Amino acid sequence: MLKIEAIIRTERINHVTEALVQVGCGGFHYHNVTGQGQQRGVEVFTGRGGTMAKAAVVKTLLTTVIPDSMKDAVVEAIISATRTPPDGLIGDGKILISLVADAVRVRTGETGDTAI
Numbered sequence: 001m002l003k004i005e006a007i008i009r010t011e012r013i014n015h016v017t018e019a020l021v022q023v024g025c026g027g028f029h030y031h032n033v034t035g036q037g038q039q040r041g042v043e044v045f046t047g048r049g050g051t052m053a054k055a056a057v058v059k060t061l062l063t064t065v066i067p068d069s070m071k072d073a074v075v076e077a078i079i080s081a082t083r084t085p086p087d088g089l090i091g092d093g094k095i096l097i098s099l100v101a102d103a104v105r106v107r108t109g110e111t112g113d114t115a116i
Contacts, residue, residue, distance in 0.1 A: 001100040001113060002071055006062045007033070008082045008093040013060045019077035020064070027116060028064035035059065037094070059093065065100055067113045 008016060013030060020028060034056045046052050066074055075095055082093050105115040 019081035030062040
């Protein structure tokens with residue numbers, strides 16, 4: 001099993017969740033996060049014509065646990081739904097993939113792939 005965490009632009013979350021459902025990944029959760037990556041923040045315009053540096057950027061963190069066999073389809077779905085056309089932009093996001101030793105469904109006690 002694999003845990004996929006995708007840090008994406010907040011405005012792209014609906015596109016990503018639709019793409020995940022289309023490839024058969026129906027179980028996921030997401031929440032808004034604030035942080036800083038290689039982009040090192042953004043410059044925002046103030047109401048009086050000036051600019052202000054903002055170190056942290058609002059993103060959305062999407063998390064799902066999938067069987068190993070779904071990895072390529074899920075990663076491609078996230079990339080295609082998140083990347084800014086035509087070739088992507090700084091700040092489009094990151095996908096982190098890690099191994100999951102086991103999963104347990106609390107209601108039934110099922111473990112492994114059947115639990116997810």
